[in-house]
Amino acid sequence: MLKLLPVFRIIALLEGISYILLLFIATPIKYFYEAPQYVKLLGMPHGILFMAYVVMAVLISSDMKWTTRTFWIVLIASILPFGTFYIDYKYLKESSRA
Incomplete structure (x- = not known):
């Protein structure tokens, strides 16, 4: 399952980027310029990436020997x-070198 670690890192990166774009760019555009199409455009990919992140975390948690707290x-x-970037730095980066 550690072969999934690079895939999880990529999903975490993409999920983090999509969340930041959705939260700090698309949502203000929606409310300040009354243009909801950007939220619609980014919403579905972000949702899919979020679900993939959670599933991948469940799949690799035992191989990574994460405690319940971790x-x-x-x-x-x-x-x-920015949470997924922290997770990549704190928990995933070191494990991918080993």
Whole structure:
């Protein structure tokens, strides 16, 4: 399953980028310029990436030997802006070198 780690890192990166774009670019455009198409455009890919992030976290958690606390930190980070970048730096980067 550690072969999935590079895939998880890519999904985490893309999920984080899509969340930031949705939260800090598309949503303000929607409300300030009354242009909801950007939220619609970014919403579906972000949702798919979010679900993929959660599924991948569940799949690799045992191989990564995460404690229950670490597993929940990884999951909660997916709903925080910049959270997935922190997870990549703190928990995934070192494991991919080993």
